[in-house]
Amino acid sequence: MATSFNFVFLWLSFAAFLADPIACRLLDPIGIQKINGAWRNAHATFYGDMGGGETMQGACGYGNLHEQGYGLETAAISTALFNNGLTCGACFELKCQPGGHYTCLPNSGTIKITATNFCPPNYTKTVDIWCNPPQEHFDLSLYMFTKIAPYRAGVINVSYRRVLCQKQGGVRFQLNGNPYWLIVLPFNVGGAGDVVGVNIKGSSTGWLKMSKNWGQNWETGTVFVGQSLSFQVTTSDSRTLQFDNVVPSSWQFGQTFEGKRNF
Numbered sequence: 183m184a185t186s187f188n189f190v191f192l193w194l195s196f197a198a199f200l201a202d203p204i205a206c207r208l209l210d211p212i213g214i215q216k217i218n219g220a221w222r223n224a225h226a227t228f229y230g231d232m233g234g235g236e237t238m239q240g241a242c243g244y245g246n247l248h249e250q251g252y253g254l255e256t257a258a259i260s261t262a263l264f265n266n267g268l269t270c271g272a273c274f275e276l277k278c279q280p281g282g283h284y285t286c287l288p289n290s291g292t293i294k295i296t297a298t299n300f301c302p303p304n305y306t307k308t309v310d311i312w313c314n315p316p317q318e319h320f321d322l323s324l325y326m327f328t329k330i331a332p333y334r335a336g337v338i339n340v341s342y343r344r345v346l347c348q349k350q351g352g353v354r355f356q357l358n359g360n361p362y363w364l365i366v367l368p369f370n371v372g373g374a375g376d377v378v379g380v381n382i383k384g385s386s387t388g389w390l391k392m393s394k395n396w397g398q399n400w401e402t403g404t405v406f407v408g409q410s411l412s413f414q415v416t417t418s419d420s421r422t423l424q425f426d427n428v429v430p431s432s433w434q435f436g437q438t439f440e441g442k443r444n445f
Contacts, residue, residue, distance in 0.1 A: 240299030243397030258299035373445025384409035
């Protein structure tokens with residue numbers, strides 16, 4: 183059965199992840215950046231309930247996945263896939279592969295999910311270490327797991343590949359922080375889905391590079407209060423979109439603004 187962890191445990195695990203030099207390596211050599219590339223082998227489990235309990239929030243920073251548009255079509259991914267948070271927002275296609283004591287659901291086809299969380303390694307265990315390096319693993323929402331395999335299977339073999347993300351509407355920007363520290367969360371990102379760079383420009387500044395804080399949260403120490411904001415967003419396939427004046431000068435912390443474009 184999949185690892186079930188509450189919000190507090192997730193944050194403790196994520197803190198351990200940040201301190202783990204193995205977890206912090208960029209593992210691009212496994213080929214997860216290539217869209218519609220070759221199928222790779224992995225395992226999948228599930229966590230939470232059919233309504234998505236315990237899948238909300240998470241290490242990518244998206245918060246309530248229903249409100250943000252990701253819903254139940256999500257997964258927590260292992261260290262080998264998480265890429266220190268840079269894979270957050272990427273989309274994957276999975277199909278069940280027969281093996282072991284279970285049978286895949288007949289005619290189940292494939293499912294598509296967005297990476298929205300981190301499945302932390304557990305170095306104290308010697309069995310069921312699905313999320314430990316170098317395992318490529320997907321901890322699916324229960325809703326998605328039961329689309330390809332019976333609940334009782336617990337853990338299954340899957341094959342997977344990166345695919346383009348199909349999102350409704352434009353890229354959205356959530357603003358958090360305080361007057362001296364701005365955090366921007368770009369989400370609902372189509373195309374490659376995973377953001378690798380964000381630049382910001384106020385109505386009184388030039389373009390400034392933001393730094394990744396955690397998950398898909400990007401930060402700057404420049405004061406932007408009272409300025410309209412523009413963004414340049416770059417995804418892992420090196421595509422960049424510019425969103426001019428997407429945030430009005432009257433913005434407040436905690437608000438979300440939607441651009442008119444998507445990848």
